[in-house]
Amino acid sequence: MTDKKNQVSRRQFLNYTLTGVGGFMGAALVAPMVGFAVDPLLKGEKDTDFVYVMDENEITNEPQRKTFKVDQVDGWYESQVDRTAWVFRDENGEILALSPVCTHLGCTVDWNSREEFSNEFFCPCHDGRYDKNGVNIADTPPTEPLHAYEYKVEDGKLYLGKAKSRKEA
Amino acid sequence: MKYKNIDINQYVKAKEYIDTALIPLIPYSFSNDQELEDLALQGEYIYLFANQIEKELKGRVFLTPEYYYLKTDKITETESFRLEHLINHMKSQPFKYIFLLTFDNKWRKVTKDMDAELIWIPAMKGGDLNQSETQQLVQSQIEEIQSLIKDSWSE
Structure with missing residues:
Protein backbone atom coordinates (compact mmCIF):
# COMPACT_ATOMS: atom_id res chain seq x y z
CA MET A 1 0.00 0.00 0.00
CA THR A 48 0.95 67.51 -1.89
CA ASP A 49 -1.60 67.09 -4.63
CA PHE A 50 -2.03 70.34 -6.46
CA VAL A 51 -4.96 70.85 -8.79
CA TYR A 52 -5.14 73.20 -11.75
CA VAL A 53 -7.73 75.90 -11.09
CA MET A 54 -7.28 78.78 -13.53
CA ASP A 55 -4.76 80.66 -15.65
CA GLU A 56 -2.61 83.20 -13.85
CA ASN A 57 -3.58 86.05 -16.16
CA GLU A 58 -7.28 85.57 -15.33
CA ILE A 59 -6.69 86.46 -11.69
CA THR A 60 -8.16 89.86 -10.86
CA ASN A 61 -8.11 92.11 -7.84
CA GLU A 62 -11.75 91.21 -7.31
CA PRO A 63 -12.23 87.77 -5.70
CA GLN A 64 -13.52 85.18 -8.17
CA ARG A 65 -15.29 82.03 -7.15
CA LYS A 66 -13.60 78.94 -8.57
CA THR A 67 -14.55 75.32 -8.05
CA PHE A 68 -12.26 72.37 -8.58
CA LYS A 69 -12.29 68.67 -7.86
CA VAL A 70 -9.96 66.88 -5.50
CA ASP A 71 -9.60 63.24 -4.55
CA GLN A 72 -10.47 62.72 -0.95
CA VAL A 73 -9.76 59.63 1.09
CA ASP A 74 -12.41 59.42 3.75
CA GLY A 75 -11.63 56.55 6.04
CA TRP A 76 -13.03 53.71 3.98
CA TYR A 77 -13.67 55.21 0.64
CA GLU A 78 -12.02 57.46 -1.84
CA SER A 79 -14.16 59.99 -3.62
CA GLN A 80 -14.01 63.13 -5.67
CA VAL A 81 -15.24 66.20 -3.88
CA ASP A 82 -15.80 69.74 -5.02
CA ARG A 83 -13.73 72.45 -3.46
CA THR A 84 -14.33 76.16 -3.82
CA ALA A 85 -11.85 78.99 -3.58
CA TRP A 86 -12.10 82.75 -3.79
CA VAL A 87 -9.09 83.69 -5.88
CA PHE A 88 -7.70 87.22 -6.25
CA ARG A 89 -4.58 89.39 -5.93
CA ASP A 90 -4.27 91.35 -2.71
CA GLU A 91 -3.04 94.96 -2.49
CA ASN A 92 0.58 93.75 -2.68
CA GLY A 93 -0.12 91.83 -5.86
CA GLU A 94 0.20 88.51 -4.04
CA ILE A 95 -2.16 85.71 -5.05
CA LEU A 96 -4.62 84.77 -2.35
CA ALA A 97 -6.96 81.78 -2.62
CA LEU A 98 -9.36 81.70 0.31
CA SER A 99 -11.45 78.78 1.45
CA PRO A 100 -15.13 79.72 1.72
CA VAL A 101 -15.65 77.64 4.85
CA CYS A 102 -16.52 79.88 7.79
CA THR A 103 -14.09 79.30 10.64
CA HIS A 104 -16.94 79.52 13.13
CA LEU A 105 -19.06 76.43 12.39
CA GLY A 106 -18.39 75.65 8.75
CA CYS A 107 -21.08 77.42 6.73
CA THR A 108 -20.19 78.74 3.29
CA VAL A 109 -19.32 82.42 3.14
CA ASP A 110 -20.07 84.63 0.17
CA TRP A 111 -18.19 87.63 -1.22
CA ASN A 112 -19.86 91.01 -1.32
CA SER A 113 -23.30 89.49 -0.82
CA ARG A 114 -24.68 92.12 1.53
CA GLU A 115 -25.13 95.75 0.66
CA GLU A 116 -24.35 96.91 4.19
CA PHE A 117 -21.08 94.95 4.23
CA SER A 118 -19.63 95.68 0.83
CA ASN A 119 -16.19 94.26 -0.03
CA GLU A 120 -16.42 91.75 2.76
CA PHE A 121 -16.93 88.03 3.05
CA PHE A 122 -20.20 87.36 4.79
CA CYS A 123 -21.48 84.20 6.47
CA PRO A 124 -25.28 83.86 6.27
CA CYS A 125 -25.58 81.61 9.30
CA HIS A 126 -24.55 83.88 12.15
CA ASP A 127 -23.57 87.09 10.36
CA GLY A 128 -19.85 86.33 10.57
CA ARG A 129 -17.77 88.85 8.62
CA TYR A 130 -14.28 88.90 7.14
CA ASP A 131 -12.43 91.70 5.37
CA LYS A 132 -11.19 91.27 1.80
CA ASN A 133 -8.07 89.41 2.93
CA GLY A 134 -10.25 86.99 4.82
CA VAL A 135 -9.36 88.30 8.26
CA ASN A 136 -12.24 87.97 10.68
CA ILE A 137 -13.82 91.20 11.87
CA ALA A 138 -13.97 91.66 15.63
CA ASP A 139 -17.29 91.15 17.40
CA THR A 140 -18.55 88.69 14.84
CA PRO A 141 -18.62 84.94 15.67
CA PRO A 142 -15.55 83.69 13.72
CA THR A 143 -12.40 83.35 15.80
CA GLU A 144 -9.79 83.13 13.08
CA PRO A 145 -9.24 84.22 9.46
CA LEU A 146 -10.56 82.20 6.55
CA HIS A 147 -8.16 79.42 5.65
CA ALA A 148 -6.01 79.97 2.57
CA TYR A 149 -5.10 77.37 -0.02
CA GLU A 150 -1.47 76.62 -0.69
CA TYR A 151 -0.77 77.53 -4.27
CA LYS A 152 1.87 77.35 -6.92
CA VAL A 153 2.14 78.88 -10.35
CA GLU A 154 3.70 76.91 -13.18
CA ASP A 155 3.76 78.05 -16.81
CA GLY A 156 1.16 80.71 -16.09
CA LYS A 157 -1.22 78.24 -14.54
CA LEU A 158 -2.45 78.43 -10.97
CA TYR A 159 -2.55 75.22 -8.96
CA LEU A 160 -4.14 74.95 -5.52
CA GLY A 161 -3.29 72.49 -2.78
CA LYS A 162 -4.61 72.22 0.74
CA ALA A 163 -6.38 74.93 2.69
CA LYS A 164 -4.30 75.88 5.72
CA SER A 165 -5.16 77.84 8.84
CA ARG A 166 -3.60 81.31 9.12
CA LYS A 167 -4.20 81.77 12.81
CA GLU A 168 -1.02 83.76 13.37
CA ALA A 169 -2.23 86.43 10.94
CA MET B 1 -24.43 69.33 10.98
CA LYS B 2 -25.11 65.76 10.17
CA TYR B 3 -26.08 62.83 12.32
CA LYS B 4 -22.48 61.69 12.48
CA ASN B 5 -20.14 61.37 15.40
CA ILE B 6 -17.72 64.02 14.17
CA ASP B 7 -20.49 66.59 13.67
CA ILE B 8 -22.25 65.74 16.92
CA ASN B 9 -19.06 66.49 18.84
CA GLN B 10 -19.12 69.95 17.36
CA TYR B 11 -22.87 70.31 17.80
CA VAL B 12 -22.99 69.63 21.54
CA LYS B 13 -20.40 72.35 22.09
CA ALA B 14 -22.22 74.92 19.98
CA LYS B 15 -25.88 74.09 20.48
CA GLU B 16 -26.94 77.69 20.86
CA TYR B 17 -25.86 78.41 17.27
CA ILE B 18 -27.58 75.48 15.61
CA ASP B 19 -31.25 76.30 15.86
CA THR B 20 -32.62 74.82 12.65
CA ALA B 21 -33.56 71.21 11.98
CA LEU B 22 -34.03 69.81 8.50
CA ILE B 23 -36.04 66.57 8.36
CA PRO B 24 -36.21 64.70 5.02
CA LEU B 25 -39.48 62.78 4.67
CA ILE B 26 -38.96 59.66 2.58
CA PRO B 27 -41.83 57.38 1.55
CA TYR B 28 -41.49 53.81 0.36
CA SER B 29 -43.82 51.09 -0.82
CA PHE B 30 -43.24 47.71 -2.40
CA SER B 31 -46.77 47.07 -3.68
CA ASN B 32 -46.33 48.41 -7.21
CA ASP B 33 -43.17 48.05 -9.27
CA GLN B 34 -43.48 51.38 -11.03
CA GLU B 35 -44.16 53.18 -7.79
CA LEU B 36 -41.26 51.42 -6.15
CA GLU B 37 -38.96 52.71 -8.88
CA ASP B 38 -40.27 56.26 -8.63
CA LEU B 39 -40.07 56.36 -4.87
CA ALA B 40 -36.54 55.00 -4.78
CA LEU B 41 -35.40 57.67 -7.23
CA GLN B 42 -37.20 60.37 -5.26
CA GLY B 43 -35.49 59.12 -2.15
CA GLU B 44 -32.14 59.64 -3.86
CA TYR B 45 -33.14 63.14 -4.91
CA ILE B 46 -34.22 64.06 -1.40
CA TYR B 47 -30.94 62.77 -0.05
CA LEU B 48 -29.09 64.92 -2.58
CA PHE B 49 -31.12 68.03 -1.77
CA ALA B 50 -30.76 67.58 1.96
CA ASN B 51 -27.02 67.05 1.76
CA GLN B 52 -26.38 70.05 -0.44
CA ILE B 53 -28.49 72.32 1.75
CA GLU B 54 -26.66 71.13 4.83
CA LYS B 55 -23.27 71.62 3.20
CA GLU B 56 -23.67 75.36 2.74
CA LEU B 57 -25.51 76.02 5.99
CA LYS B 58 -23.67 73.52 8.14
CA GLY B 59 -23.13 75.86 11.06
CA ARG B 60 -26.80 76.47 11.69
CA VAL B 61 -28.77 73.63 10.12
CA PHE B 62 -28.93 70.16 11.61
CA LEU B 63 -29.81 67.48 9.07
CA THR B 64 -31.66 64.87 11.10
CA PRO B 65 -31.87 61.17 10.27
CA GLU B 66 -34.35 60.57 7.45
CA TYR B 67 -37.98 60.07 8.39
CA TYR B 68 -39.16 56.97 6.54
CA TYR B 69 -42.81 56.09 6.20
CA LEU B 70 -44.98 53.67 4.29
CA LYS B 71 -46.59 55.34 1.29
CA THR B 72 -50.36 55.01 1.34
CA ASP B 73 -53.14 56.77 -0.59
CA LYS B 74 -53.85 58.95 2.38
CA ILE B 75 -51.57 59.82 5.22
CA THR B 76 -52.86 57.90 8.18
CA GLU B 77 -53.57 59.39 11.56
CA THR B 78 -50.90 57.22 13.12
CA GLU B 79 -48.38 58.59 10.64
CA SER B 80 -49.22 62.23 11.21
CA PHE B 81 -49.20 61.61 14.94
CA ARG B 82 -45.76 60.07 14.69
CA LEU B 83 -44.41 63.04 12.75
CA GLU B 84 -45.96 65.52 15.13
CA HIS B 85 -44.38 63.67 18.01
CA LEU B 86 -40.98 63.98 16.32
CA ILE B 87 -41.50 67.68 15.64
CA ASN B 88 -42.42 68.34 19.24
CA HIS B 89 -39.38 66.44 20.38
CA MET B 90 -37.11 68.54 18.15
CA LYS B 91 -38.83 71.76 19.17
CA SER B 92 -38.16 71.09 22.83
CA GLN B 93 -34.38 70.65 22.29
CA PRO B 94 -34.73 73.55 21.39
CA PHE B 95 -34.63 73.81 17.65
CA LYS B 96 -36.32 77.04 16.80
CA TYR B 97 -36.92 76.31 13.12
CA ILE B 98 -38.04 72.97 11.78
CA PHE B 99 -38.14 72.31 8.04
CA LEU B 100 -39.65 69.22 6.48
CA LEU B 101 -38.31 68.34 3.06
CA THR B 102 -40.60 66.28 0.84
CA PHE B 103 -41.88 65.44 -2.63
CA ASP B 104 -45.16 64.17 -1.21
CA ASN B 105 -47.83 66.87 -1.41
CA LYS B 106 -50.15 64.89 0.85
CA TRP B 107 -48.26 66.27 3.83
CA ARG B 108 -49.48 69.77 3.06
CA LYS B 109 -52.88 69.38 4.71
CA VAL B 110 -51.63 67.24 7.55
CA THR B 111 -48.78 69.52 8.61
CA LYS B 112 -50.82 72.72 8.53
CA ASP B 113 -51.30 72.76 12.27
CA MET B 114 -47.87 71.45 13.10
CA ASP B 115 -45.08 73.61 14.37
CA ALA B 116 -42.91 73.15 11.30
CA GLU B 117 -42.51 74.48 7.81
CA LEU B 118 -43.09 72.13 4.89
CA ILE B 119 -40.77 72.54 1.92
CA TRP B 120 -42.49 70.77 -0.91
CA ILE B 121 -40.53 70.16 -4.11
CA PRO B 122 -42.48 69.03 -7.19
CA ALA B 123 -41.79 65.35 -7.74
CA MET B 124 -39.10 64.37 -10.20
CA LYS B 125 -39.88 61.40 -12.33
CA GLY B 126 -37.23 59.80 -14.42
CA GLY B 127 -34.18 61.88 -15.16
CA ASP B 128 -30.65 60.83 -14.49
CA LEU B 129 -28.90 62.11 -11.39
CA ASN B 130 -25.64 62.16 -13.30
CA GLN B 131 -26.88 64.24 -16.20
CA SER B 132 -25.63 67.79 -16.19
CA GLU B 133 -29.08 69.27 -16.99
CA THR B 134 -30.57 67.48 -14.00
CA GLN B 135 -27.71 68.67 -11.84
CA GLN B 136 -28.24 72.27 -12.93
CA LEU B 137 -31.95 72.05 -12.22
CA VAL B 138 -31.35 70.51 -8.83
CA GLN B 139 -28.68 73.09 -8.02
CA SER B 140 -30.99 76.00 -8.81
CA GLN B 141 -33.75 74.50 -6.67
CA ILE B 142 -31.29 73.97 -3.83
CA GLU B 143 -30.32 77.63 -3.97
CA GLU B 144 -34.00 78.59 -3.77
CA ILE B 145 -34.51 76.44 -0.70
CA GLN B 146 -31.38 77.83 0.93
CA SER B 147 -32.60 81.37 0.47
CA LEU B 148 -35.99 80.38 1.88
CA ILE B 149 -34.28 79.10 5.02
CA LYS B 150 -32.08 82.18 5.27
CA ASP B 151 -35.13 84.43 4.86
CA SER B 152 -36.93 82.76 7.72
CA TRP B 153 -33.90 83.43 9.94
CA SER B 154 -34.01 87.16 9.28
CA GLU B 155 -37.74 87.49 9.85
Missing part, protein backbone atom coordinates in the same frame (compact mmCIF):
# COMPACT_ATOMS: atom_id res chain seq x y z
CA THR A 2 2.54 2.59 1.06
CA ASP A 3 5.26 3.74 -1.30
CA LYS A 4 8.46 3.83 0.76
CA LYS A 5 10.21 6.26 -1.58
CA ASN A 6 7.71 9.05 -1.17
CA GLN A 7 7.43 8.78 2.54
CA VAL A 8 8.62 11.68 4.65
CA SER A 9 10.24 10.86 7.97
CA ARG A 10 8.83 12.34 11.18
CA ARG A 11 11.95 14.50 11.57
CA GLN A 12 11.71 15.86 8.04
CA PHE A 13 8.02 16.54 8.37
CA LEU A 14 8.56 18.51 11.56
CA ASN A 15 11.41 20.43 9.97
CA TYR A 16 9.32 21.40 6.99
CA THR A 17 6.32 22.52 9.03
CA LEU A 18 8.41 24.48 11.50
CA THR A 19 10.26 26.33 8.77
CA GLY A 20 6.99 27.01 6.97
CA VAL A 21 5.11 28.25 10.01
CA GLY A 22 8.14 30.12 11.32
CA GLY A 23 8.54 31.82 7.97
CA PHE A 24 4.94 33.00 8.02
CA MET A 25 5.24 34.29 11.57
CA GLY A 26 8.43 36.11 10.71
CA ALA A 27 6.80 37.69 7.67
CA ALA A 28 3.77 38.69 9.73
CA LEU A 29 6.09 40.47 12.18
CA VAL A 30 8.27 42.18 9.60
CA ALA A 31 5.61 43.25 7.07
CA PRO A 32 3.88 45.86 9.28
CA MET A 33 7.27 47.27 10.32
CA VAL A 34 8.28 47.75 6.72
CA GLY A 35 4.84 49.20 6.13
CA PHE A 36 5.28 51.75 8.91
CA ALA A 37 8.76 52.60 7.73
CA VAL A 38 7.69 53.46 4.19
CA ASP A 39 4.27 54.81 5.21
CA PRO A 40 5.20 58.48 4.82
CA LEU A 41 6.27 57.73 1.25
CA LEU A 42 2.91 56.13 0.48
CA LYS A 43 0.96 58.92 2.11
CA GLY A 44 3.08 61.89 1.14
CA GLU A 45 1.75 61.91 -2.38
CA LYS A 46 -1.82 62.73 -1.35
CA ASP A 47 -0.88 65.70 0.81
